[in-house]
Structures are given as structure tokens and as C-alpha cells.
Amino acid sequence: MTAEEFIKLRDFIYRKTGIYFEERKKYYVESRVEDRIKATGHDNFRSYFTWLRFDVTGKELQELINALTVNETYFFREYYQLKCFAEEILPEIVEKKSSIRVWSAGCSTGEEPYTLAIIMEEMLEGISGVTWEVHATDINTEVIEKAEVGLYSQRSVRLVPEEYKMRYFVAKGEFYEIVPEVKKKVKFYQLNLMDATAMRKMSGFDVIFCRNVLIYFDDASRRQVALYFYEALTEGGYIFLGHSESMSRITPIFKLRRFKNAFVYQK
The missing domain is CATH 3.40.50.150 (Vaccinia Virus protein VP39)
Structure with missing residues (x-):
């Protein structure tokens, strides 16, 4: 994913969810997006991102959000x-x-x-x-x-x-x-x-x-x-x-x- 592609995806996710990924999170985002590209049968980011934006069902956006928002937690924290x-x-x-x-x-x-x-x-x-x-x-x-x-x-x-x-x-x-x-x-x-x-x-x-x-x-x-x-x-x-x-x-x-x-x- 190029820096320009990262910014496009980051801004799209931000508009949809309010979640903002800083530049230092590029590798984290990129690795999970690559998994979604493979899972959906696309050949490259451009193809995947175009499909993601125009997917009226919202299912793939949810799958991507799921991949990006997994956090470890435990009982009786803090x-x-x-x-x-x-x-x-x-x-x-x-x-x-x-x-x-x-x-x-x-x-x-x-x-x-x-x-x-x-x-x-x-x-x-x-x-x-x-x-x-x-x-x-x-x-x-x-x-x-x-x-x-x-x-x-x-x-x-x-x-x-x-x-x-x-x-x-x-x-x-x-x-x-x-x-x-x-x-x-x-x-x-x-x-x-x-x-x-x-x-x-x-x-x-x-x-x-x-x-x-x-x-x-x-x-x-x-x-x-x-x-x-x-x-x-x-x-x-x-x-x-x-x-x-x-x-x-x-x-x-x-x-x-x-x-x-x-x-x-x-x-």
C-alpha cells in the first residue's frame, strides 16, 4: 500500500467510524488490508478499495473494521x-x-x-x-x-x-x-x-x-x-x-x- 493509498483508506474509515489511524499505524493497517484483499479475491489495493467504497451491503466494511479493531482485554482490569x-x-x-x-x-x-x-x-x-x-x-x-x-x-x-x-x-x-x-x-x-x-x-x-x-x-x-x-x-x-x-x-x-x-x- 502506497502512502497515498493509506491516506485514502484511512480517511474513508474515519468518515464511516470516527476511528483515526495515524501514519505510524500504516504497517498495522496494511497487514490487515492485505488479508482482506486475499480473502475477497482481489488482485490489488485499487480493485479492493473501489469495491469496498461501492459495496452497498456494508458487509466488507464491517469485516475490515472487525480486522482493525481487535483489542486484548481481561476481567477486573484497572x-x-x-x-x-x-x-x-x-x-x-x-x-x-x-x-x-x-x-x-x-x-x-x-x-x-x-x-x-x-x-x-x-x-x-x-x-x-x-x-x-x-x-x-x-x-x-x-x-x-x-x-x-x-x-x-x-x-x-x-x-x-x-x-x-x-x-x-x-x-x-x-x-x-x-x-x-x-x-x-x-x-x-x-x-x-x-x-x-x-x-x-x-x-x-x-x-x-x-x-x-x-x-x-x-x-x-x-x-x-x-x-x-x-x-x-x-x-x-x-x-x-x-x-x-x-x-x-x-x-x-x-x-x-x-x-x-x-x-x-x-x-
Whole structure:
């Protein structure tokens, strides 16, 4: 792929998804595009890109996005944030309402939303009248399918406390499967964070986790997604970003809350 071809493809993906690949990512993008060129029977980039742009079904664009957006994750990642969610934020929410909705945006293969479901099961069990649900979205359809299966390697569950592993997983050979009681609490579906129509349907969430996702967007796309998140949250709702991310660099509309265990942004 020439530098000019890379820019054409990068700009096309950006317009469709808001995801921006810098020049230093050229080799990463190129290797995955080569795989798609071979898989679709094209002879060169020009032929493939022309077909990609005019494919009205959108299927190949989705396949390409799937190939470009696979990220490693694991259960109980960035534990201090989860501790804040469990011990400080959930009690605040329960004081005000009995129905709690949490959204894992950029959920990848499901480790984060299932972790949140385990935490909520533990923290809210026995509190009369409280109901909750976790919504989990990703632009990548392949990771959504894996998440719905809920089968994980030992590497993925390495930080899960042993008592939780016994309670919420079933050993399947070298793998661990999420128990049905937790699976049914998490709703997975595909979502493009730059799809204005779809994003405006996302509403009524008390907490959003969007960790290490916005780093793949440019400044303009980050601001737009942050506005969508703001509208999706209930009044006083919370949003968690990755430890190296800062909402204040994106937009001033959220206020920063200092909790004992973490910093969290609030509507």
C-alpha cells in the first residue's frame, strides 16, 4: 500500500467510524488490508478499495473494521476504578433510585461488562426492590459474538478473585464460561459510536464505562462522542475513562469528581 493509498483508506474509515489511524499505524493497517484483499479475491489495493467504497451491503466494511479493531482485554482490569464503582458510586445511585442501568461502550470480547455484572450481583444482592442491567456495545461484530458465548482463557480470568471464579464461572477444560445467571443480565449489540441516529437512542444510563476507546478517535470525533455520552446519561450520571485519558481535554461539560479510589467524570 502506497502512502497515498493509506491516506485514502484511512480517511474513508474515519468518515464511516470516527476511528483515526495515524501514519505510524500504516504497517498495522496494511497487514490487515492485505488479508482482506486475499480473502475477497482481489488482485490489488485499487480493485479492493473501489469495491469496498461501492459495496452497498456494508458487509466488507464491517469485516475490515472487525480486522482493525481487535483489542486484548481481561476481567477486573484497572481494579481501582472498579473498586470506586462498587464501593462509592453504586451506593450513591441506590440512595436515589431502584433501577440501575450501566453501559460498557467498546466492550470488546465481554470481559468488562461481565466484570461489571459480577460486581453488581455482589454489591446489590439482597437489597430489596433494586433491579439492574448492563448494556455492552462494540463496533466489531466478531467480538460481540465471542462475548455472547462467554468462554474465556485462563489469561483472561487471571485477576478474577478465586471465590468469584468459583461462583460465576464454569470450568470447561482449559477455559472458563460465564454462568447463565450473569449472561442474561448483559445485553450485547453492535454500535458505531459515531452513528448519530443509533447514539441518540442510547439514553437513561446511570454509569458509562468507555475505557481506552476514545484514544482511537481524533479530537473532533472525541468531542462528538462525549456529547452523545452526556445525553445518554441520567442527571448526575457518571462516566469512567481509561487511566491515561482525560475528559477535560475533550470537553468541559462534565465535572471531575474525586473519590477515595479514583477520579470519575459526572454529568
